[in-house]
Amino acid sequence: xxxxxxxxxxxxxxxxxxxxxxxxxxxxxxxxxxxxxxxxxxxxxxxxxxxxxxxxxxxxxxxxxxxxxxxxxxxxxxxxxxxxxxxxxxxxxxxxxxxxxxxxxxxxxxxxxxxxxxxxxxxxxxxxxxxxxxxxxxxxxxxxxxxxxxxxxxxxxxxxxxxxxxxxxxxxxxxxxxxxxxxxxxxxxxxxxxxxxxxxxxxxxxxxxxxxxxxxxxxxxxxxxxxxxxxxxxxxxxxxxxxxxxxxxxxxxxxxxxxxxxxxxxxxxxxxxxxxxxxxxxxxxxxxxxxxxxxxxxxxx
Ligand code: 13P
Ligand code: SF4
Numbered sequence: 092x093x094x095x096x097x098x099x100x101x102x103x104x105x106x107x108x109x110x111x112x113x114x115x116x117x118x119x120x121x122x123x124x125x126x127x128x129x130x131x132x133x134x135x136x137x138x139x140x141x142x143x144x145x146x147x148x149x150x151x152x153x154x155x156x157x158x159x160x161x162x163x164x165x166x167x168x169x170x171x172x173x174x175x176x177x178x179x180x181x182x183x184x185x186x187x188x189x190x191x192x193x194x195x196x197x198x199x200x201x202x203x204x205x206x207x208x209x210x211x212x213x214x215x216x217x218x219x220x221x222x223x224x225x226x227x228x229x230x231x232x233x234x235x236x237x238x239x240x241x242x243x244x245x246x247x248x249x250x251x252x253x254x255x256x257x258x259x260x261x262x263x264x265x266x267x268x269x270x271x272x273x274x275x276x277x278x279x280x281x282x283x284x285x286x287x288x289x290x291x292x293x294x295x296x297x298x299x300x301x302x303x304x305x306x307x308x309x310x311x312x313x314x315x316x317x318x319x320x321x322x323x324x325x326x327x328x329x330x331x332x333x334x335x336x337x338x339x340x341x342x343x344x345x346x347x348x349x350x351x352x353x354x355x356x357x358x359x360x361x362x363x364x365x366x367x368x369x370x371x372x373x374x375x376x377x378x379x380x381x382x383x384x385x386x387x388x389x390x391x392x
Contacts, residue, residue: 094362098122101365107143109361110136112152113304114326114353117333119147119361126330128305129155129201130216133386136160145365149174149352150372154205157372158383165372168364169355176202176261176289180236184256185210188233192254195231198223199385202261203236205374209381211235214389217288218303224248226392235259240288243295263350264289267322267343272297275320275343282341283316287323294322311335324350 102109102124110132111123120126125135129152136144136156144165146153149172157165185207189197199211200220208214215223217240224232224244231252234241236259245253267290276284276297285307286298295301300310304327311319311331318339321328325348328340342348364370374382 094358095122098358098362098365101362105143105365105368106141107145107365108139108141109145109147109365110156111147112149112326112353113308113330114324114350115147115356116326116354117329118358119356120326120330122358122361123147128216128218128303130218130303131305132156133159133201133216134390136163136165137390139163143365143368145361146372147356147361148172149177151177151202151204153372154374154382155201155386157374158205158208158379158386161379164368166364166368167370167372168360170370170372172352172355174202174261174352175263176200176237176259177204177207179259180207180256182206182210185233185235188235188254188256192231192233194229195233195254196227196229197233197235198227199235200237200240201386201389205378205382207235208385209378211385212388213392214385216303216389218306219389219392220244220288221247223389223392224251227251237261237289239265239291239295242292243288243301260291261289263324263348264322265291267291267294267347269293269297271344271347272320272322275341279318279320279339279341281316282318282320282339283310283314284320285310285322290322298322308334311338311340322348324348324353326350326353 108124153167197211283299
């Protein structure tokens with residue numbers, strides 16, 4: 092049996108679609124019907140008419156799809172794949188920040204659990220964080236959990252006061268050093284530096300372009316340049332090498348930019364999940380209603 096052909100057959104038989112984030116291994120991206128950044132995946136999960144969504148990503152992404160699609164079953168090939176950033180904050184942390192700053196709007200990065208989202212007013216992703224922050228009608232914003240994305244947004248929206256959660260970040264992006272980026276730039280002086288806003292402030296300051304995974308891909312597709320230094324997880328670079336074979340993509344620190352959580356899913360795991368319908372995301376109805384509100388408010392902006 093050819094496992095990839097079998098996956099295609101099962102998809103048809105079960106009216107299922109496979110969604111994958113850009114950080115997934117290339118062989119998973121190649122099997123997916125929909126590949127995207129976290130905003131695109133949330134939007135597109137809502138718009139498909141499949142009965143089963145097999146979600147290849149970390150578990151907050153599957154949870155977001157399940158919140159948006161109560162009429163569909165969302166299956167995770169690796170339900171144990173969490174997100175280091177989402178694990179940096181609890182619902183109690185958000186409640187504490189709200190008590191200390193009662194007149195603030197709570198903006199919550201989508202890289203968070205449903206229980207944390209349920210405490211927040213509006214979600215954002217790295218593609219729309221600025222737009223969301225500007226849309227808020229209070230003078231003060233509690234921005235959780237990512238202090239790096241939050242600092243970038245705060246620098247672009249100086250008219251508002253921002254409150255952050257201590258220690259909230261992605262340990263993969265946050266630890267990429269400015270020195271390693273500069274070293275790569277010295278080797279490739281004509282390359283543009285493209286940075287995901289989860290990187291620390293020193294790396295963000297070096298960026299020719301700062302954006303989400305999808306925005307980084309689009310930038311490279313539309314650019315007249317041929318060389319790029321990519322400061323985000325390796326999956327994005329792999330995808331661009333496949334999409335744009337004539338352009339050159341450099342990685343400043345291959346070891347640091349590897350998200351082991353995003354790389355847990357193998358083709359066998361995807362096949363078993365689809366065949367046996369395992370790893371279903373189940374969210375209790377009260378929690379679903381509360382956690383859905385900030386996502387829907389974001390999608391309406
Ligand atoms: P995007 O919103 O750019 O897809 O990023 C998600 C993520 O997990 C970044 O580390
Ligand atoms: Fe989470 Fe960081 Fe992995 Fe993105 S790269 S999924 S933020 S741990």
